[in-house]
Amino acid sequence: MAVNQSHTLPESLRESARLVEKTREERLARLLRGETFPLLSLSDRRAWLEEYHPDYQLEGRRTLGVGPSKGMETPVELADLLEAWPRANVLSLYEDSDKRLAQEPDHVTDVLIIGGGGAGMAAAITAAEAGAKVTIATKLRPGDSNTIMAEGGIQAADQECDSPVQHFLDVLGGGHFTNDPDMVEALVTDGPETLRWLEELGLLFDKYATGRMKTRHGGGTSRKRLHSCGDVTGLEIMRVLQDRAEYLGVETIQFHPAVELLTDENGRAVGVVLERIPQGETLVVRAKAVILATGGFGRLHFRDFPTSNHYGATADGLAIAYRAGLPLRDIQSCQYHPTGVAYPEQKLGLLLTEKFRGLGAQILNRHGDEFVHNLEPRDVTTATIIRECSEYDNGVETPGGVNGVWLDIPLIELLHGRGTIEREFPGRFKEFIGKGFDIRKWPVLAYPTLHYQNGGVVTGTDAATDMPGLFAAGEVTGGVHGKNRLMGNALLEILVFGRRAGEGAARFAAEFGAGGKPGLSHLDAFLEELTVAKIDRQRTAPRLLPVYGKVRPV
Amino acid sequence: MDRADHVSILYDGEKHEVPSGRTILSALEEIGIGFVRGVGCRGGVCGACTVLYRISDETEFHAALMCQEPVQAEMEILPLPYFPQKKVRHSLDLPEGETPHYRVVNYYPEINRCIMCGECSRLCPVGIDVMGYVGMIKRGELREAAWESFTCVQCQACALRCPGQIPQPNAALTARLFHGRHQVPQAEHLTRALEKNRKEDIHAVIGRLRRMKPVEIQALYQRREIEPQNAPPGTWLPEDRTLIMMG
Numbered sequence: 160m161a162v163n164q165s166h167t168l169p170e171s172l173r174e175s176a177r178l179v180e181k182t183r184e185e186r187l188a189r190l191l192r193g194e195t196f197p198l199l200s201l202s203d204r205r206a207w208l209e210e211y212h213p214d215y216q217l218e219g220r221r222t223l224g225v226g227p228s229k230g231m232e233t234p235v236e237l238a239d240l241l242e243a244w245p246r247a248n249v250l251s252l253y254e255d256s257d258k259r260l261a262q263e264p265d266h267v268t269d270v271l272i273i274g275g276g277g278a279g280m281a282a283a284i285t286a287a288e289a290g291a292k293v294t295i296a297t298k299l300r301p302g303d304s305n306t307i308m309a310e311g312g313i314q315a316a317d318q319e320c321d322s323p324v325q326h327f328l329d330v331l332g333g334g335h336f337t338n339d340p341d342m343v344e345a346l347v348t349d350g351p352e353t354l355r356w357l358e359e360l361g362l363l364f365d366k367y368a369t370g371r372m373k374t375r376h377g378g379g380t381s382r383k384r385l386h387s388c389g390d391v392t393g394l395e396i397m398r399v400l401q402d403r404a405e406y407l408g409v410e411t412i413q414f415h416p417a418v419e420l421l422t423d424e425n426g427r428a429v430g431v432v433l434e435r436i437p438q439g440e441t442l443v444v445r446a447k448a449v450i451l452a453t454g455g456f457g458r459l460h461f462r463d464f465p466t467s468n469h470y471g472a473t474a475d476g477l478a479i480a481y482r483a484g485l486p487l488r489d490i491q492s493c494q495y496h497p498t499g500v501a502y503p504e505q506k507l508g509l510l511l512t513e514k515f516r517g518l519g520a521q522i523l524n525r526h527g528d529e530f531v532h533n534l535e536p537r538d539v540t541t542a543t544i545i546r547e548c549s550e551y552d553n554g555v556e557t558p559g560g561v562n563g564v565w566l567d568i569p570l571i572e573l574l575h576g577r578g579t580i581e582r583e584f585p586g587r588f589k590e591f592i593g594k595g596f597d598i599r600k601w602p603v604l605a606y607p608t609l610h611y612q613n614g615g616v617v618t619g620t621d622a623a624t625d626m627p628g629l630f631a632a633g634e635v636t637g638g639v640h641g642k643n644r645l646m647g648n649a650l651l652e653i654l655v656f657g658r659r660a661g662e663g664a665a666r667f668a669a670e671f672g673a674g675g676k677p678g679l680s681h682l683d684a685f686l687e688e689l690t691v692a693k694i695d696r697q698r699t700a701p702r703l704l705p706v707y708g709k710v711r712p713v
Numbered sequence: 714m715d716r717a718d719h720v721s722i723l724y725d726g727e728k729h730e731v732p733s734g735r736t737i738l739s740a741l742e743e744i745g746i747g748f749v750r751g752v753g754c755r756g757g758v759c760g761a762c763t764v765l766y767r768i769s770d771e772t773e774f775h776a777a778l779m780c781q782e783p784v785q786a787e788m789e790i791l792p793l794p795y796f797p798q799k800k801v802r803h804s805l806d807l808p809e810g811e812t813p814h815y816r817v818v819n820y821y822p823e824i825n826r827c828i829m830c831g832e833c834s835r836l837c838p839v840g841i842d843v844m845g846y847v848g849m850i851k852r853g854e855l856r857e858a859a860w861e862s863f864t865c866v867q868c869q870a871c872a873l874r875c876p877g878q879i880p881q882p883n884a885a886l887t888a889r890l891f892h893g894r895h896q897v898p899q900a901e902h903l904t905r906a907l908e909k910n911r912k913e914d915i916h917a918v919i920g921r922l923r924r925m926k927p928v929e930i931q932a933l934y935q936r937r938e939i940e941p942q943n944a945p946p947g948t949w950l951p952e953d954r955t956l957i958m959m960g
């Protein structure tokens with residue numbers, strides 16, 4: 160592939176990169192002696208988090224004054240979305256509800272899944288296998304999601320030294336003991352059979368010749384429990400699930416985001432309103448059960464942080480659920496992935512998977528020195544990086560004025576032999592080498608990036624929400640991870656709870672049938688509250704896509 | 714209009730001055746061209762943002778992902794959001810006496826039409842040797858084909874110009890699925906873990922943890938024994954084996 164010289168490190172960064180080179184041998188020797196940078200005590204963790212993690216800063220937050228989670232603090236960008244009016248097309252349905260909604264729906268199905276990412280696709284497969292007619296309505300194309308972007312891997316306790324119980328303890332500790340223990344228990348106990356399910360679907364895990372899976376550590380794990388497919392784990396999962404769903408006859412409606420739920424006179428979910436983008440006309444879909452699987456909120460760019468998320472990660476599902484009266488939890492907790500790309504700038508915010516650190520790459524300051532253990536939970540690592548760059552002024556400044564720290568990727572081959580980087584990170588290796596940048600030779604500059612929505616809609620372990628007929632799974636939900644998620648548990652979560660949601664929804668559809676007349680009465684109380692709170696009518700949600708440059712919103 | 718930090722490009726037939734040093738995607742957004750279709754992950758893995766481009770003076774044209782490719786002066790760009798390509802709906806069943814190789818070729822016999830022109834490999838924006846994996850599938854080297862095609866983002870660029878009208882990415886997907894399902898040995902340690910979990914009452918042990926006082930469980934967490942980085946797979950065991958249910 161042609162090498163484009165303009166993307167190698169500029170001289171201003173090379174100087175510091177050479178310091179990394181200089182300390183490498185000594186760091187390697189320490190690693191080989193089994194010496195690592197000390198892990199922080201729980202009290203030190205707390206101290207650094209409180210001082211440096213964006214979640215703990217008051218600035219940029221607001222208390223919700225409207226809706227079921229009134230009094231909860233959230234980033235202002237999210238508060239603006241939750242305390243917002245429905246889009247104009249939904250309001251016109253609302254005001255005119257009897258006429259349009261009394262007509263034949265545009266589409267009828269048993270189980271309607273909102274969102275064609277990993278959680279939605281897993282739900283579709285189980286619902287279809289249970290005999291339901293399944294439709295996925297999604298904003299972009301099926302698969303355009305955060306799932307497809309996942310690089311690092313999926314956790315599950317399968318090794319001899321491991322067990323779901325040990326996994327349980329790691330998840331709780333990683334979440335600072337704020338998780339919903341019922342949800343964690345469901346997550347970890349379904350783990351091993353989820354791996355088997357994927358194996359049987361033909362998923363290509365990284366394996367030894369014997370068939371044994373290769374496993375690695377991730378931040379906050381006590382056992383090597385991370386399973387991967389090169390550095391394109393999410394891509395592999397997504398395409399395997401999608402193929403299976405297609406085979407089972409799941410139908411998909413693309414470029415049709417959901418903008419509102421439909422409920423009957425008993426307050427049960429009986430369908431959704433979709434919007435065709437960019438045209439804007441609405442489509443009324445009736446369903447016997449609905450699954451919300453819309454993913455996360457990275458594209459809201461809290462505090463102007465860059466993000467690793469896909470284009471459609473705009474928290475639509477949170478807005479829709481919130482005004483239907485469903486409480487949210489932990490939505491003030493955002494995960495900033497410690498190592499987003501800081502340079503080159505075209506890749507700003509994109510992810511350098513934690514798998515790099517799992518295989519030994521260290522995080523270093525501009526002197527080439529370590530300042531944090533490789534396996535701290537993510538939020539702790541993020542806080543220490545921010546501290547290193549701000550308080551200690553030990554960051555490296557890029558030509559674009561962004562601060563960063565080094566991720567010493569070349570160390571991996573000194574630990575595991577030549578060829579490891581190309582073999583373990585085929586996606587990233589090809590991408591960087593295509594830009595003339597050899598990650599086998601040079602460290603990469605990194606800085607935290609807005610990555611994951613820890614909280615969300617509250618559900619039970621059966622993925623059911625408080626609204627009969629409405630299920631939710633994946634990043635749109637909260638509870639499993641508490642205030643902090645460990646790497647590899649999101650992919651496990653979307654499969655475990657996606658499958659539970661699919662099963663539950665198919666059962667609900669078979670048991671309760673079509674339900675009553677579809678309407679929008681679940682909005683009554685919320686719109687009343689918005690009026691009283693004098694919320695500007697121009698402020699609407701969901702927003703569907705972020706706005707960049709001079710582009711006008713959809 | 715000539716500004717030093719801008720370049721002139723032709724996008725979908727229209728001329729634009731866009732800021733340089735950006736990806737095609739962010740340069741177009743900067744001047745007000747927004748996308749609904751034709752953009753997905755913005756991170757180079759979903760293949761939604763495929764374009765064909767040619768630099769004015771040159772004959773050769775290229776395929777690229779808009780969210781990855783830097784803009785260059787005098788680019789003529791054609792978006793390619795969708796390409797109707799054959800895809801077979803099939804199960805992963807393997808009837809008695811058939812090989813995975815036979816199944817794959819049966820679903821995608823077109824691969825035998827490859828004339829080895831190399832156009833697909835030249836176009837692939839993620840640097841896959843497409844012609845190479847087509848040959849591997851043809852020869853029954855499914856394992857090799859699976860790994861050569863592993864980072865395929867289904868952008869469709871290769872299929873677009875194939876004189877044999879071969880749906881390469883879909884054939885590769887089928888090859889990977891059959892290889893994964895039928896040729897890679899199942900993980901035995903996983904089978905053993907599943908058996909152990911069926912025998913033991915995991916919920917009872919977790920229940921014990923759940924009844925602990927906060928200080929107790931936090932102490933337990935702090936005392937966790939960490940599996941050493943360099944322990945060979947399946948060899949290391951912790952001192953305290955109560956949580957892994959080995960007595």
Ligand SMILES: Cc1cc2nc3c(=O)[nH]c(=O)nc-3n(C[C@H](O)[C@H](O)[C@H](O)COP(=O)(O)OP(=O)(O)OC[C@H]3O[C@@H](n4cnc5c(N)ncnc54)[C@H](O)[C@@H]3O)c2cc1C
Nearest residue numbers: 274276277278304305306311312417454633634647649650
């Ligand atoms: C770069 C990156 C790397 C990651 N790496 C890992 C990893 O290694 N391990 C791990 O465990 N986790 C990882 N994660 C997290 C994990 O991938 C996600 O949390 C998880 O995949 C979310 O799955 P989901 O199905 O809930 O949401 P998504 O996969 O995001 O799917 C949501 C879908 O809903 C659609 N949608 C959104 N709004 C609407 C609407 N209004 N109507 C209809 N459809 C809508 C979206 O377009 C999308 O298709 C990573 C995340 C990112 C971004």
Ligand code: SF4
Nearest residue numbers: 837865866868869871
């Ligand atoms: S193999 Fe074909 S579809 Fe896959 S990335 Fe390359 S050009 Fe695109």
Ligand code: SF4
Nearest residue numbers: 827828830831833875
């Ligand atoms: S473009 Fe088609 S015919 Fe040419 S090498 Fe590729 S697969 Fe073969």
Ligand code: FES
Nearest residue numbers: 753754755760780
């Ligand atoms: S938007 Fe997904 S590859 Fe470019």
